[in-house]
Amino acid sequence: MMNSSxxxxxxxxxxxxxxxxxxxxxxxxxxxxxxxxxYITDRHVKQSMEDFKKMKVSELREIFQKTHIIDxxxxxxxxxxxxxxxxxxxxxxxxxxxCLDC
Ligand SMILES: [Zn+2]
Numbered sequence: 754m755m756n757s758s759x760x761x762x763x764x765x766x767x768x769x770x771x772x773x774x775x776x777x778x779x780x781x782x783x784x785x786x787x788x789x790x791x792y793i794t795d796r797h798v799k800q801s802m803e804d805f806k807k808m809k810v811s812e813l814r815e816i817f818q819k820t821h822i823i824d825x826x827x828x829x830x831x832x833x834x835x836x837x838x839x840x841x842x843x844x845x846x847x848x849x850x851x852c853l854d855c
Contacts, residue, residue, distance in 0.1 A: 770827075778827075779802060818831075837852060
């Protein structure tokens, strides 16, 4: 049987992606695209990184279609509470991205 502290540990493998995470994702994306044969110059990479840096984290979530990292996996939990991951009901929308309990 799990005690409460063990239970907490399993939950801690989930976290919301930060702007820093997205910038790292962006940086890693270019070598991957190049390896797939896309024509990308260093100048293009630099310009794109500058653009990403100017964006809000909410915009980056939309571009990458990811919100969380859970057990090392990138996940998209748009439309769910960002804390407890339950689907958001339409009447919860005034609390953007969080349910009434969180
Ligand atoms: Zn919640």
